[in-house]
Amino acid sequence: MSRWxxxxxxxxxxxxxxxxxxxAGCGPGKPPSGTVSxxxxxxxxxxxxxxxxxxxxxxxxxxxxxLDEFGAYRVAGELRTGEYEVAVQPPPAPPPLEMPKTxxxxxxxxxxxxxxxxxxxxxxxxxxxxxxxxxxxx
Numbered sequence: 001m002s003r004w005x006x007x008x009x010x011x012x013x014x015x016x017x018x019x020x021x022x023x024a025g026c027g028p029g030k031p032p033s034g035t036v037s038x039x040x041x042x043x044x045x046x047x048x049x050x051x052x053x054x055x056x057x058x059x060x061x062x063x064x065x066x067l068d069e070f071g072a073y074r075v076a077g078e079l080r081t082g083e084y085e086v087a088v089q090p091p092p093a094p095p096p097l098e099m100p101k102t103x104x105x106x107x108x109x110x111x112x113x114x115x116x117x118x119x120x121x122x123x124x125x126x127x128x129x130x131x132x133x134x135x136x137x138x
Contacts (some may be wrong), residue, residue, distance in 0.1 A: 033078035046071025049091045052080040054084040085118035
């Protein structure tokens with residue numbers, strides 16, 4: 001009996017393995033990306049509640065991060081590099097079914113209407129590869 005069928009199968013397997021490895025390494029690379037965090041102030045004082053939203057209409061991407069009690073935000077995950085328009089919006093209203101046992105004082109945030117829309121805010125952030133800081137004073 002000849003060994004040729006086994007050799008052919010072995011060569012075919014090695015060829016398919018080589019093609020698979022080559023295709024896996026030659027696919028489209030991950031686009032450059034970065035992270036962003038910073039602080040938001042209103043009249044020089046930390047904005048204690050709200051949401052910072054970054055959008056890039058050219059790339060069709062956007063992301064947001066909530067403000068903490070110190071006015072700091074961090075966008076979770078990575079953003080593709082580029083120029084982003086920024087908006088700062090009031091925090092979302094709590095769900096109506098969730099009633100605390102003792103009412104907590106509501107954080108009143110008076111964000112000027114201009115800054116609530118990325119098209120009118122005039123705020124911009126440039127995301128470069130790696131960690132980025134973008135602070136905003138409203």
